Amino acid sequence: MEVLGVRLRIVFSFPGPSLVRWGYLNRLRGLIYAAVRGSAPEVAREVHELGLSADGKVYKPFTFSYLFPRRGEAHRDGIVVWGEVEWFFSTPIPALAEALAAGLLMMEEVRIGDVACGVERVEVMPPPECGGEMEFKTLSPVVASTGVRRGGKFEKVFLRPDQPDFARVLRLNLRRKHLAFYGGEPGGDVEFEFHPPFKSKMESVRGTKVRGFQMRLTMRGDPSLMRVAYEMGLGERNGQGFGMIEVAGRGRG
Known part of the structure; x- marks a missing residue:
């Protein structure tokens, strides 16, 4: 039976103009581990310490996107965003997606570096049909x-x-x-x-x-x-x- 993974669409809410500095992928990665650790410590340990291995290579079983603001302006030091900002996370392991979603929704405030925002909603996206x-x-x-x-x-x-x-x-x-x-x-x-x-x-x-x-x-x-x-x-x-x-x-x- 084919195992179907999960893609999440996460919507952050910034109450006013906020500068998210370049290099924020590192901070988003930290947010993933913090959220998963807060809701399912055993899942966080398995993902962080173990991963998936083949031919001597170890792979983390997830990926995530850049931030996509509804309104934003690029500057030298980063991107100024306000209102809703979309972020996407994908994994073949449903338990990991569930832990991330639960952990984010438990947080009163999310920090991306030195910028604070709220989690407006987390949605599961329907998987595409993969053809030839x-x-x-x-x-x-x-x-x-x-x-x-x-x-x-x-x-x-x-x-x-x-x-x-x-x-x-x-x-x-x-x-x-x-x-x-x-x-x-x-x-x-x-x-x-x-x-x-x-x-x-x-x-x-x-x-x-x-x-x-x-x-x-x-x-x-x-x-x-x-x-x-x-x-x-x-x-x-x-x-x-x-x-x-x-x-x-x-x-x-």
Whole structure:
């Protein structure tokens, strides 16, 4: 039987103009753990300490998006938001989504860094029907990297969507996630078509610069791999807020 994950649409409410500073993915990640820990400590421990593993790699079984304000203005230091702001969270594990929703709704006040807001509502979004060909767009940057040897040192290089290795890395990553969650290899494979323009985004994660790309893309092939991409994220560092995708034309809400 196919296991269906959960996607949450979380709506924050900011009473007045508030500056959310850039680099807020780190703060949203902290909010996830705080909320889950507050409602289900055992779930928080399993997610934080264990994760899912395959081929020597460990994957956090969730991903989340950028913030999407109904009203907002970008500034040098961050984004000024007011009113309702949407945020999305996805996981193949229903208990984790339930714990996050419960934890957020228990909080009288939510803090994203030094900015306070309220939780207006938390909604479960209906899952898409995954077919043999689907078009997606990113809700947070997709990250793919490879290692190269330079001057006797091994360095990580972030790839662009127009480089052949970008698709190869994403494909291998999806297969490993499928193995980690379902316990077996997928029945088929998947091909990618990336649609320009590619918007480069640089984020700082615990002092490390991480480059990813916002774009639209088409996936063709095994629907189970598309579901893994939708529920756990596409590419690397999903648990840090990278690689969240939505079905193009479906709308976030």
